[in-house]
Amino acid sequence: MIITETIDEVKEHVKEWKKAGYSIGLVPTMGYLHEGHASLIKKAVAENDKVIVSDFVNPIQFGANEDLATYPRDFEADCKLCDRLGADLIFHPEPTEMYGDTFFSHVGVDTLSKGLCGKSRPTHFNGVCTVVTKLFNIAEADRAYFGEKDFQQLAIVRKMVSDLNYNIEIIGCPIIREKDGLAKSSRNTYLNQAERSAALILHKALTKGEEMVRSGEKSAKKVIAAIKEIIESEPLAKIDYVELVDSEKLQPVETIEGPILTALAVYIGKTRLIDNFFVDSLA
Numbered sequence: 001m002i003i004t005e006t007i008d009e010v011k012e013h014v015k016e017w018k019k020a021g022y023s024i025g026l027v028p029t030m031g032y033l034h035e036g037h038a039s040l041i042k043k044a045v046a047e048n049d050k051v052i053v054s055d056f057v058n059p060i061q062f063g064a065n066e067d068l069a070t071y072p073r074d075f076e077a078d079c080k081l082c083d084r085l086g087a088d089l090i091f092h093p094e095p096t097e098m099y100g101d102t103f104f105s106h107v108g109v110d111t112l113s114k115g116l117c118g119k120s121r122p123t124h125f126n127g128v129c130t131v132v133t134k135l136f137n138i139a140e141a142d143r144a145y146f147g148e149k150d151f152q153q154l155a156i157v158r159k160m161v162s163d164l165n166y167n168i169e170i171i172g173c174p175i176i177r178e179k180d181g182l183a184k185s186s187r188n189t190y191l192n193q194a195e196r197s198a199a200l201i202l203h204k205a206l207t208k209g210e211e212m213v214r215s216g217e218k219s220a221k222k223v224i225a226a227i228k229e230i231i232e233s234e235p236l237a238k239i240d241y242v243e244l245v246d247s248e249k250l251q252p253v254e255t256i257e258g259p260i261l262t263a264l265a266v267y268i269g270k271t272r273l274i275d276n277f278f279v280d281s282l283a
Contacts, residue, residue, distance in 0.1 A: 044171075054092075206276070220253050
């Protein structure tokens, strides 16, 4: 497996692979890889001749008071995982390699980025779209793989690709969970033992909400209220948001009629966790 920190070296390998007719898969990550990331890499390896994994804690998607400095990192473990799973190249640049000293550009998607996580993290998705755009241009991949746990991010990237005519296929991959239901996340490492137990309330609440939707409940207000009631029963949990939105524009709905996303962000202690469920079709 190739390990590189430079854009030029990635481009050199991509040029050789393209010349040989190889298809390329890209898995954008911020490192500290877990089983959720592994599922993306496995799918990319299965569907492409060559796979690039980016391992980059992107500073421009963090707000002023967020956890950029403390975000978990273990590049040695990341390399071992990528190598074991069959990735061909891991791209691990420094921020100066990606943005230099005078970076003035950004990419953003309106509407989809305003609600859900965008309310409390107003600059986050511009940072995501900008780094993803750069990675698409550097890797020239045929396909890129994103987890459905970050459903808003996935929807925004898909819209950006559609609106701006990128020549890349975006593949969404299912949420990977712990045996007890907690969604895999690099930020789970922040949780102490009591908080880790308390965090199970997210999955419990979403399971109740999904049962209501699939059983025919049409009132978004009732579903949201039931989810909030369960979360609020946990003393260590503080709700950022619980929302039920249409799955395309991510706008709130009152009546559940078509494909919907129910998403939440909850603080467990000081750690902000997100989770969701998606219902594509109703009986």
